[in-house]
Amino acid sequence: MNPGDQQHQENVERGQVSTHEDERAYQVVFRAAAQPPRVDITPGFADRVMQRIAAREVAVGRREWAWLIAGMVLMVVAAIVSMALTGFRFNLTFLDPVKGLVAMGIAMAFLFHWIDRKWIRPTSV
Amino acid sequence: MDEKSLVTQVLAGEAGAFRLLVERHQRLVMHMITRVVDRLEDREELCQDVFLRVYDKLGEFAFQSKLSTWIATIAYRQAINHLRKQKMKWSEIPEDDQWQQRWGMTDTPADLLEDAQQEEWVRQLIDQLPVQYRTVLTLYHLEHFDYREIGEATGMPEGTVKNYLFRARQLLKEKVILWQRSEKV
Structure with missing residues (x-):
């Protein structure tokens, strides 16, 4: 210098x-x-940003549903094919001795999921 | 509303808070983009892209700098990426003296703006400077960022920021002196 x-x-x-x-x-x-460059922020700029965010979220939501449905369909198809090929017969009698435990496990899973959606996610986003 | 409350409200999903954030920083983003990107038609969309990125990444903002510095960082990167994608002029600052002689010689003030003010002419010269010089000048003089904040926004070391700011002003000053001397003749 x-x-x-x-x-x-x-x-x-x-x-x-x-x-x-x-x-x-x-x-x-x-x-x-120190003079600003000649820029014209067109009226409604913030609105257009908000519209793009909303449109994108709708698109993302649709995509997520599409993947979910595709996954479920594939899973069902795979299960049917596997059962047809292996001659598998649906039999849950092995769960009889632990019926209560299984029921409690499922109930806990639902409870934790509900707590997560209701209380945890809104505060940690 | 202070920055922290604003960010917290945006993260809590309040659309009105994000709109306020956009309104508060749209001028900064527009200045950054305008200084780097020449094509008028690309600017607004790029500015919108900057705010979409801000929206996506706001959860990662840890208040280690001012929100405006963080947004300026995103705007600068977005603008530079745009130049790279479009293969537009984006290069290191030329080292040769010939560049400095060529710079600003395409239009003399008399040819370009007979009746215009010196400052307007200098502003046009600023637009012809290398991107790095323009950005540093804008952030320092217009947005009142300090050297550290400019360094954060652009990824340049503080010493480089000081050097670019000095060189940009010096180049402009030399042009102004040439003009002032020619006016006296």
Whole structure:
């Protein structure tokens, strides 16, 4: 950095009035640089941003549903094919001794899911 | 409403809070984009893209800097990525002296703006500076960011920010002096 120029810039930045040619030129530069560029923020800019966010969320929601349905259909198809190929017969009698435990497990899963949706997600987003 | 409450409300899903955030920072984003991207038709969409990115990433904002600095960072990156994608002029600042002689010589003030003010001419010169110089000048003089904040927004070391700011002002000053001398003749 040129020390002379650096000094001139510092003087102008401090608002020092000077008749020095360089400092007068720097004053013009500083004033021009502080002017905003010619931009027109068209009215409703924030609205358009909000509309894009809303439209995107609808699209994302649709995509998520589509994936969910596709996954479920695939799972059912895979289960049917597997049962047909292996001759599997649906039999849950092995669960008989732990029926209560299984029921409690399912109930807990629902409870935790409900608590998560109701209390945890809204505060941690 | 302070920054922290505003961010908290946006994260809680209040659309009105995000609208307020956009309204508070739209000018900053528009200035950043305008200084970097020349094509008028790309600017508004890019500004909107910046705010969509802000919306997506706001949960990661940890209040380690001012919200405006963080938004300026996103705006700067978005603008530079746009230039790269469009293969527009985006390069390191040329080192050669010839560039400095060529710069701003395409239009002399008399040719370009006979009746216009010096400041308007200087503003046009600013638009012809390399992107890095323009950005640093804008953030410092217009948005009143300090060197550290400009460094955060642009990813440049503080020393580089100071150097670019000094060089940009010096280049502009030299042009102003040439003009002032030519006016006296």
